[in-house]
Amino acid sequence: MFVDSVTLQLSAGKGGDGVISWRREKFIPKGGPAGGDGGNGGSVILEADPQIHSLEDYRNKRILKAESGRPGGSNNCTGKNGSDLILKVPCGTLVKDSVTKEVLYDLTEKGQQWKICQGGKGGKGNSRFKTPTNQAPFVYTKGTAGQECEVELELKLIADIGFVGMPNAGKSTLISELAHIRVKIAPYPFTTLRPNLGILQFDDYSRLLLADIPGIIEDAHEDKGLGLSFLKHIERTSALIYVIELAPYQDRDPFEEFLMLRRELEAYNSEMLSKPFLVAINKIDQEEVASLAASFRERYPFDASTLFEISALNGIGTDALKEAIRNLVPRQLLAESYV
Numbered sequence: 001m002f003v004d005s006v007t008l009q010l011s012a013g014k015g016g017d018g019v020i021s022w023r024r025e026k027f028i029p030k031g032g033p034a035g036g037d038g039g040n041g042g043s044v045i046l047e048a049d050p051q052i053h054s055l056e057d058y059r060n061k062r063i064l065k066a067e068s069g070r071p072g073g074s075n076n077c078t079g080k081n082g083s084d085l086i087l088k089v090p091c092g093t094l095v096k097d098s099v100t101k102e103v104l105y106d107l108t109e110k111g112q113q114w115k116i117c118q119g120g121k122g123g124k125g126n127s128r129f130k131t132p133t134n135q136a137p138f139v140y141t142k143g144t145a146g147q148e149c150e151v152e153l154e155l156k157l158i159a160d161i162g163f164v165g166m167p168n169a170g171k172s173t174l175i176s177e178l179a180h181i182r183v184k185i186a187p188y189p190f191t192t193l194r195p196n197l198g199i200l201q202f203d204d205y206s207r208l209l210l211a212d213i214p215g216i217i218e219d220a221h222e223d224k225g226l227g228l229s230f231l232k233h234i235e236r237t238s239a240l241i242y243v244i245e246l247a248p249y250q251d252r253d254p255f256e257e258f259l260m261l262r263r264e265l266e267a268y269n270s271e272m273l274s275k276p277f278l279v280a281i282n283k284i285d286q287e288e289v290a291s292l293a294a295s296f297r298e299r300y301p302f303d304a305s306t307l308f309e310i311s312a313l314n315g316i317g318t319d320a321l322k323e324a325i326r327n328l329v330p331r332q333l334l335a336e337s338y339v
């Protein structure tokens with residue numbers, strides 16, 4: 001199950017209390033205070049882990065607590081510190097205040113950590129309060145409480161290139177061809193129900209991260225089909241590839257579908273339209289599609305060099321597309337955190 005949003009109540013561990021205790025040894029009368037300090041409470045830490053692709057681990061765990069520190073002991077023994085609770089989350093996890101929805105933190109890099117709740121401090125044992133004038137203090141302090149918070153974690157995947165297209169257009173077939181990964185492909189709409197990530201590798205070993213998301217239909221912005229919520233996973237990409245299906249025996253106009261996709265992207269977030277993009281007209285291997293492709297090309301208002309006729313299934317035209325993808329995204333944006 002793909003989960004990209006969860007609300008969690010987090011609490012750090014409490015500090016252990018200091019104690020009152022006395023040194024008692026046979027030949028040392030009035031041994032003085034010997035109460036140790038409490039241990040510190042464990043903190044709650046979020047860590048971005050590229051091996052994790054969804055927040056599903058947290059779906060059934062709403063309340064998470066780090067360990068508390070142990071109280072101090074006699075003989076000036078300090079209590080054990082509570083262990084930190086490290087919560088692994090996917091790269092691209094935004095931490096938001098659950099009420100105001102303000103973004104508090106963005107975990108983007110592999111291994112990046114954020115201490116979200118600081119553990120409480122251990123209290124002081126009575127040894128600490130010994131002074132020249134008070135050799136036998138009956139004083140200790142309690143450990144302080146750990147920090148607590150309620151936050152919403154929202155995953156917005158970080159990829160270089162996002163695929164956009166109607167259901168059945170061949171997006172998943174294209175990512176499997178370019179990134180050599182196995183994903184679910186089937187001849188019916190809405191096969192893909194969660195984003196697929198794949199690495200496109202070039203001969204010089206540079207690589208780009210591709211994201212295939214579920215298909216989009218007309219009025220998706222009014223929640224038709226699967227709606228537009230999956231677009232958040234390509235919102236942070238540097239560029240887009242529109243995958244358009246040539247469907248020769250159906251009364252469909254691929255160019256109108258391209259315009260529709262752009263309208264839906266605009267309805268979601270108009271900045272999506274300012275990303276660099278390529279268009280891949282797919283399924284060119286079929287008969288009777290030449291006129292559909294030609295008509296698309298004629299009406300295409302953008303630079304002709306951004307338009308590709310491909311067959312994702314048979315690998316026709318995909319090498320040229322791959323080369324164009326490489327030139328589309330500046331090199332420094334290669335998603336190294338996924339390597």
Ligand SMILES: Nc1nc2c(ncn2[C@@H]2O[C@H](COP(=O)(O)OP(=O)(O)OP(=O)(O)O)[C@@H](O)[C@H]2O)c(=O)[nH]1
Nearest residue numbers: 167168169170171172173190191192215311312313
């Ligand atoms: N003839 C032909 N069929 C293709 C080509 N690319 C994909 N298909 C077929 O089209 C169907 C849909 O392919 P998918 O890759 O699942 O399409 P999708 O865009 O991921 O679909 P959703 O996940 O439902 O949005 C499958 O039956 C594929 O085999 C192609 O280049 N030529």
Ligand SMILES: [Mg+2]
Nearest residue numbers: 171172191192
């Ligand atoms: Mg798919």
